[in-house]
Amino acid sequence: MTGGGAGAPPAQRVLRPGLRFLGERWRVVLRLGAWSVLETGQTFLTGYAPARALDEGFLAGRVGTGLVWLGVAGIGVLVGAYGTVRVYAAVAALVEPLRDRLVARVVARGVREGDAGALSGLTQQAEIARDTFAGLVMVSRSFVFTAVGALVGLFSLAPLLLVVVGMPLLAGVALFAATLRPLARRQEAFLVADEALAERLGAVCPGLRDITAAGAEEQVADGTGDRVDAELRAASSLARWSVLRVVSLAIGGQLPIVLLLATAPWLLRNGVTTGALVGALAYVTQSLLPALSNLVHGLGTSGSRLVVVVRRLVRNSTRETGATAGSAREPSEGPPRTGGALPARLPRPSGNPPEAPALSVTSLTFAYGPAAAPVVQDLHLTLAPGTHLAVVGPSGIGKSTLTALVAGLLEPAKGSVRVCGHPVPGAEAAACRVLIPQQAYVHTGTLAENLGHLRPDPVPEEELLAAAGAVGLLPLLETLGGPRATVDPTALSAGERQLVALTRAYLSYAPLVLLDEATCHLDPEAEERTERAFAERPGGTLVVVAHRMSSARRADRVLVMDGRETAYGTHDELMRCSALYRDLVGSWTPVPSEPALALGDPDRVDAVAGPGLAGDGRHVVAHRPVGQMQAPRDLRDGGPLGGQP
Numbered sequence: 001m002t003g004g005g006a007g008a009p010p011a012q013r014v015l016r017p018g019l020r021f022l023g024e025r026w027r028v029v030l031r032l033g034a035w036s037v038l039e040t041g042q043t044f045l046t047g048y049a050p051a052r053a054l055d056e057g058f059l060a061g062r063v064g065t066g067l068v069w070l071g072v073a074g075i076g077v078l079v080g081a082y083g084t085v086r087v088y089a090a091v092a093a094l095v096e097p098l099r100d101r102l103v104a105r106v107v108a109r110g111v112r113e114g115d116a117g118a119l120s121g122l123t124q125q126a127e128i129a130r131d132t133f134a135g136l137v138m139v140s141r142s143f144v145f146t147a148v149g150a151l152v153g154l155f156s157l158a159p160l161l162l163v164v165v166g167m168p169l170l171a172g173v174a175l176f177a178a179t180l181r182p183l184a185r186r187q188e189a190f191l192v193a194d195e196a197l198a199e200r201l202g203a204v205c206p207g208l209r210d211i212t213a214a215g216a217e218e219q220v221a222d223g224t225g226d227r228v229d230a231e232l233r234a235a236s237s238l239a240r241w242s243v244l245r246v247v248s249l250a251i252g253g254q255l256p257i258v259l260l261l262a263t264a265p266w267l268l269r270n271g272v273t274t275g276a277l278v279g280a281l282a283y284v285t286q287s288l289l290p291a292l293s294n295l296v297h298g299l300g301t302s303g304s305r306l307v308v309v310v311r312r313l314v315r316n317s318t319r320e321t322g323a324t325a326g327s328a329r330e331p332s333e334g335p336p337r338t339g340g341a342l343p344a345r346l347p348r349p350s351g352n353p354p355e356a357p358a359l360s361v362t363s364l365t366f367a368y369g370p371a372a373a374p375v376v377q378d379l380h381l382t383l384a385p386g387t388h389l390a391v392v393g394p395s396g397i398g399k400s401t402l403t404a405l406v407a408g409l410l411e412p413a414k415g416s417v418r419v420c421g422h423p424v425p426g427a428e429a430a431a432c433r434v435l436i437p438q439q440a441y442v443h444t445g446t447l448a449e450n451l452g453h454l455r456p457d458p459v460p461e462e463e464l465l466a467a468a469g470a471v472g473l474l475p476l477l478e479t480l481g482g483p484r485a486t487v488d489p490t491a492l493s494a495g496e497r498q499l500v501a502l503t504r505a506y507l508s509y510a511p512l513v514l515l516d517e518a519t520c521h522l523d524p525e526a527e528e529r530t531e532r533a534f535a536e537r538p539g540g541t542l543v544v545v546a547h548r549m550s551s552a553r554r555a556d557r558v559l560v561m562d563g564r565e566t567a568y569g570t571h572d573e574l575m576r577c578s579a580l581y582r583d584l585v586g587s588w589t590p591v592p593s594e595p596a597l598a599l600g601d602p603d604r605v606d607a608v609a610g611p612g613l614a615g616d617g618r619h620v621v622a623h624r625p626v627g628q629m630q631a632p633r634d635l636r637d638g639g640p641l642g643g644q645p
């Protein structure tokens, strides 16, 4: 299936090798023709035998003669059945080499490229090509021999019948032939649109949860919606052209019946016998109409599908041999360059209110059901841009729930959340944050595609490598073969998937990054490196749901969640003030006699204090209504949080 000329029109690129293929097998083609004559020879008898049976037998009062002719027709059917068996064998002899040739090419390519995925996909296409080709050989051959048999029969019965049946048949076939090319183009456009949509849905559907978590809904919805629209347009166009196929069938197959009936008196007056008229009707209804119908449906649908599949296989073959100008494989990349300076500053989504806090949570209350106890209650929290916050607390206390509320995945019962000044939920807020959950989402495709998933623009390779270096993905990136290497998500460990997802978040323009145990599969050193990278991300604000206390130590601020009581401060402050935090850290620190946190600006929303502030030895404060408590000055940038009134 090579050749055809790289610059030849697409149809020729398929047609020429196809004709050459048939030419090389002219003996098989001849054999197929011979058996087809036998198979469809009975077509001649379909009309001729009943006509003779009527005219020379039953209508002439010679029942025996009539029965003999019917017997001849019966023998014709038996001989035709034998011919059909031999036809199948001949078709197999023609089709199997095609399959073998296509598969050989595909396997050669797969072995050369070590691309098992492409191999199985293309092998499947070769099977489709084989089946479709076999179907086409059957219907087109059947139509040709059936038409010849029927037309010869009609001529033998009465030349006038040939005119009445042959003219509309010719017109129908001509119309059908004229629609073939436009139909094939539309069929191909539809298949391409269908595949594009299926590919998109295959990538999107398994990762819906993570797409939502990462705030990429709109981006994904846009891309998917475009493909749905494209398929709809392609399907509508194909449907319009398919109507012409039905018209051609009506003209070529059904109009002759109408004409035979309508002109019957005139035909009988002009020497056509009753038997010949019945024979002509038998030709049309028993042979021509079914054969034309098979041809129209078979060639119209399968034919264009075959063209698409073979064209694809041919294109891959020519690309593999370098025959198509400009389509030779790109040279495989060497190991990626390491190092590279980090971008000076990640661009922020435009339209953020100036000086807006990166995160602002007000009176936030949420419960999983109307009767359920609130998981988050009257929480206040404000984070200035650049803050690195760790969220800690016992298991099941509500840390993930809080990140989901901030990301807009859950709707609060009360209170509000703003990200970069934009209300949550909302498209602007969604564009300003990225949430990486524990289960990292990696889709099939290249590493570069995976890493640039949250970026509307292509990510320059230098920036990509710099991000990979910062987050700790570089060793994996080198092992996989660089940014353009294809990733098989199932072949990655959980930690490796997390590194991919983390680098993707790092590359996004979202100023606020929420890591919900997103580093839980990394070792402590890798986790530290990653968190530091995010903390140093220019202009970035980081919220980490920590599963190791080392994460909290690294953070500027720590939020200790403890049901209705919540504490907030630096690590040192909380070590002094929060028994729970000390428990979590695993080291008990005596309660200081001095207030852990200095009283601050009374105008600020507040809710944080320590045992010293409460003065009652309790480790968590956050018991006063918002506005009645005061935040320490040193939390002004990080902002306060609230507890229950």
Ligand SMILES: Nc1ncnc2c1ncn2[C@@H]1O[C@H](COP(=O)(O)OP(=O)(O)OP(=O)(O)O)[C@@H](O)[C@H]1O
Pocket (backbone or CB within 6 Å): 368, 375, 393, 394, 395, 396, 397, 398, 399, 400, 401, 402
């Ligand atoms: N979809 C849900 N429906 C009902 N209850 C839920 C749902 N998701 C979480 N919860 C409950 O809400 C509470 C808080 O869960 P959440 O996952 O936010 O805790 P967490 O602090 O992140 O826990 P962990 O540290 O174990 O991940 C838990 O009691 C949990 O059982």
